Amino acid sequence: MPENKTDLKETTREEMAYEPYTIAMGPQHPATHGVLKLDLELDGETILDCKPTVGFLHRGVEKLAENMSYAQTLPLTDRLDYIASMANNVAYSIAVEKLLGIEVPLRAKYIRTIVMEMARLTGHLLWLATHALDIGAMTVFLYCFRERENLLDMFEEICGARLTTSYTCIGGVRQDVTGHFLESLYSFTEDFPSKIAEYETLIDKNRIWLKRTQGVGVVSAEDAVSLGLTGPTLRGSGVEYDVRKHMPYDAYPYVDFEVPVGSKGDVYDRYRCRMEEMHQSNSIIRQCIEALPKGPIRAPDAPDLVMPYARQKRVVADATFASGVIKLMEDTEHFIEGDVYVSAEVPKGELGFYFVSDGRGVPYRMHIRSPSYIHIGALPFLCKGQMVADVIAIIGSVDVVLGECDR
Amino acid sequence: MESLEIAKKIQEKYPDEVVSISETRGQVSVILTKDRIVEILRWLHDDPTFQFNHLADLCGVDYLGKKEVRFEVVYNLYSIPLRHSIRIRAQVPEDDCSIESVTGIWMGANWHERECYDLFGIEFMNHPDLRRILLPEGWEGHPLRKDYPLDGGGKNWSGYDEVVEKAKKLSQYDFYGIYQDPTKKTGLEDAREQD
Numbered sequence: 235m236p237e238n239k240t241d242l243k244e245t246t247r248e249e250m251a252y253e254p255y256t257i258a259m260g261p262q263h264p265a266t267h268g269v270l271k272l273d274l275e276l277d278g279e280t281i282l283d284c285k286p287t288v289g290f291l292h293r294g295v296e297k298l299a300e301n302m303s304y305a306q307t308l309p310l311t312d313r314l315d316y317i318a319s320m321a322n323n324v325a326y327s328i329a330v331e332k333l334l335g336i337e338v339p340l341r342a343k344y345i346r347t348i349v350m351e352m353a354r355l356t357g358h359l360l361w362l363a364t365h366a367l368d369i370g371a372m373t374v375f376l377y378c379f380r381e382r383e384n385l386l387d388m389f390e391e392i393c394g395a396r397l398t399t400s401y402t403c404i405g406g407v408r409q410d411v412t413g414h415f416l417e418s419l420y421s422f423t424e425d426f427p428s429k430i431a432e433y434e435t436l437i438d439k440n441r442i443w444l445k446r447t448q449g450v451g452v453v454s455a456e457d458a459v460s461l462g463l464t465g466p467t468l469r470g471s472g473v474e475y476d477v478r479k480h481m482p483y484d485a486y487p488y489v490d491f492e493v494p495v496g497s498k499g500d501v502y503d504r505y506r507c508r509m510e511e512m513h514q515s516n517s518i519i520r521q522c523i524e525a526l527p528k529g530p531i532r533a534p535d536a537p538d539l540v541m542p543y544a545r546q547k548r549v550v551a552d553a554t555f556a557s558g559v560i561k562l563m564e565d566t567e568h569f570i571e572g573d574v575y576v577s578a579e580v581p582k583g584e585l586g587f588y589f590v591s592d593g594r595g596v597p598y599r600m601h602i603r604s605p606s607y608i609h610i611g612a613l614p615f616l617c618k619g620q621m622v623a624d625v626i627a628i629i630g631s632v633d634v635v636l637g638e639c640d641r
Numbered sequence: 642m643e644s645l646e647i648a649k650k651i652q653e654k655y656p657d658e659v660v661s662i663s664e665t666r667g668q669v670s671v672i673l674t675k676d677r678i679v680e681i682l683r684w685l686h687d688d689p690t691f692q693f694n695h696l697a698d699l700c701g702v703d704y705l706g707k708k709e710v711r712f713e714v715v716y717n718l719y720s721i722p723l724r725h726s727i728r729i730r731a732q733v734p735e736d737d738c739s740i741e742s743v744t745g746i747w748m749g750a751n752w753h754e755r756e757c758y759d760l761f762g763i764e765f766m767n768h769p770d771l772r773r774i775l776l777p778e779g780w781e782g783h784p785l786r787k788d789y790p791l792d793g794g795g796k797n798w799s800g801y802d803e804v805v806e807k808a809k810k811l812s813q814y815d816f817y818g819i820y821q822d823p824t825k826k827t828g829l830e831d832a833r834e835q836d
Contacts, residue, residue: 289775296760297784301791332666459694459721462749475695475721572665575698575717575728586698588717592707599785601700603717611752640775 254282261290265368265626268636270610274622281625284617286610291640299600304330304404307600312398314604315638318357318581320349320389322638323402325578328483329587330404331533332576334569338484341529342406347485348419348522349392349401350578351515355426356385357581357633358508358515365505365630366437369446374436381429384422391415406532416523423520430512447502451616451628454499461612464605465583466507467632471499477579489521501631508633569593575603582606582633606639644669647691647727655681660732670728672713678731679741685718685727686746693718693727696743699753701761702730705787711735712763716743739764760785 260271269290275283295314299307311326312319324346331338338346363378386396392411393401401408437443453461458471468475476493478486494510496503571593577586583605590599609632616628645664648671652659658681660672673681685693698717705711712733719726733740742765743750754765755774762783765771773780777800782789 289777292775294784297791335666457748460748462696462747462753473721480719480721480724570665572663573670573715573728574666574668577697584697586717588698588700588715590702599700599702601698601715603698603700607752607756608749611749615748 259625261287266629267364267634268639270629270634270636270639272613272617272625274617274625276622279621279623281617281620281622284614284625286613288607288610288636288639291636293641295641296600296602299597301596303595304597307597308403309398309400312400313637314602314641315357315580315582315585315606315635316397317360317635318353319397319399320353320401321357321578321580322585323400324350324353324484325576325580325585326587327402327404328578329574329576329589333572333574333589333591334404336405336533336535338406338533339530340485340527341410342531342533343485344522344526345407345411345531346402347489348411348519348526349389349399349407350484351518351522352385352388352419354515354581355512356382358512359385361508361581361630361633362433362505365627365633366443368626368630369443371437371440371443374433377429377433377436381426388415388419388422391418403532405535406530410531416526419519420523423516423523426516427513430509430516434509444502446624446627447505447631448500449498450501450624451620451631452498452500453612453616457615458499461615462608463583463612463632464608465579465581465633466504466511467583467605467609469493470496470504470507470631472497477577477584481577483576483578485522488525489518491518501627504631569595577603580605582635582638583609585638602641604638604641606634606636607641609634610639642690642723642725644725644727647725651681651685651727654684668726668728670715670730672730672732675714675731675733675740678729679743679746682716682718682729682743683746685729691725692720692723695719695721696747696750696753697726699743699750699757701733701757701763701785703761703785703787712738712761714740714757714763733763738762739766741766742768744768759783762786 254275254277256273256275258271258273260266261269266272271287273285273287274281293313295310298310308323308326311322314322359378359382363375366374389399390396392415393399393409453463453471455471455473458468459473464475472495474493474495479493491514494507494514496507569591571591573588573590575586575588577584584603585605586603588601588603589597592598612632613628616632617625620628648662648669651671652662655677658673658677660674663670663672685691695718696716697719698715700715702713702715703711704713710732712735714731714733716729717726718729731740740763742754744754751769752774754768755771757763758765758771759773759775760783772778776784777798779799
């Protein structure tokens with residue numbers, strides 16, 4: 235609370251009557267959204283310092299990717315932000331396509347935009363559910379999971395998986411969408427705005443909610459940019475930076491949508507941004523379904539990447555599985571030497587992939603710029619001078635997922 | 642402003658620092674020596690014609706056996722108000738594996754640099770808190786270096802061995818064995834007898 239922040243400035247550490255004490259929040263704390271550990275140094279209930287510890291989920295995705303072909307790495311991206319894996323698949327695919335110089339067919343672009351916005355809805359719904367639960371609004375949790383379930387069922391319909399989708403492939407998407415899927419998604423989008431209104435009636439005028447969120451975890455626009463925050467967390471501070479608008483990819487240039495921005499940069503503004511974004515996502519999905527063109531769903535000039543083992547069929551002479559894959563990894567036909575950095579707007583923020591290629595079918599170096607990692611790095615700045623209970627609200631409002639942070 | 646134009650301007654101002662300019666698929670990288678990196682990046686950040694206020698990404702690359710200078714630290718910069726981007730690659734030789742930190746320009750560089758230190762062993766001078774971040778303290782080696790084997794060299798992390806030892810010690814108490822064999826002593830009784 236602001237009053238406490240000013241109190242803190244008046245008492246320096248030397249003047250304090252007693253030693254500040256340290257408590258460890260996490261890594262098994264339910265409100266840290268995963269295995270995040272925060273060492274909090276406290277004066278009473280006011281936070282003097284906050285030291286996040288991450289890395290409990292480190293799996294070495296970047297090292298693994300250096301030893302696998304581009305198509306083989308795609309399923310690993312599901313395990314980054316596992317609550318909106320479709321968005322990661324798309325982000326990875328557009329990065330590899332940029333490196334290869336592949337132009338994706340228009341239908342595939344529209345389908346990808348649809349699934350990306352669906353992923354944004356699933357991500358934001360889970361965020362709202364857990365954020366509200368952390369602050370103490372139990373009912374919202376159940377309401378959000380009801381809609382999220384519908385979306386996950388639709389994911390299952392198009393690719394057979396609910397969470398680890400691996401739906402896109404380099405050069406398009408793996409399977410075409412069915413009419414039934416489009417119909418059920420369209421009817422979902424018709425109802426969804428009323429569902430958002432339902433969530434808002436539960437919390438938007440709730441005095442406890444407002445007290446817990448307004449004026450908490452304030453970050454100015456300048457600091458937010460300097461900290462590297464992206465996505466709704468940045469836009470809550472009033473900076474209009476959205477990769478979909480700044481560096482449009484897939485079908486985003488063809489659809490009409492707005493980027494909601496906040497003004498104060500507190501937890502409440504970030505919450506409002508995400509709620510407005512859900513409306514925008516809903517409208518993007520509707521536009522894409524209405525304008526979905528006919529045509530192929532995969533680029534013809536990336537045959538071996540679309541079906542990773544198609545080449546192996548051709549090489550009959552040494553048609554063992556492993557040698558086929560090795561041949562593919564040594565493929566020097568399609569790749570050029572050089573490096574590219576491509577980012578996409580995922581629910582959490584800007585997910586970027588940096589590739590260094592030496593001309594083989596294996597990335598020489600892949601670096602993942604994960605928004606959650608940067609957001610957790612900003613927590614010490616956001617938490618300083620706040621109360622312990624506000625830390626929960628702040629973690630919720632920056633929206634982190636540890637699978638993506640630790641990679 | 643076009644990325645190539647920005648690269649030319651950097652070359653004009655710092656001709657001794659710029660090693661080369663390369664372009665891949667329309668994305669321009671400027672390769673620099675590391676000595677005046679902070680000065681150049683601060684200029685790119687503050688100058689009103691550039692305004693690179695968003696450090697999109699910072700990472701290391703190991704060119705073992707590929708290039709003369711082994712490491713590179715890559716800065717992907719983007720300007721939110723002016724909507725242009727540039728990539729700066731600073732060369733870091735193996736025998737002097739350190740570079741000046743840019744946390745004074747972008748606060749968000751803090752964790753990027755810690756990650757780079759953790760996985761590549763590149764030291765960032767004047768960094769406020771340079772510790773390992775993704776790997777535990779006491780880890781040997783830097784995994785993203787090209788000479789680090791994929792399986793970790795067959796050696797376990799010392800902390801892992803400790804955990805295994807602990808688990809072995811605990812497994813001699815069969816806490817749940819009572820459900821299979823009622824005559825068998827449980828760990829709790831065993832502990833009581835020892836008291």
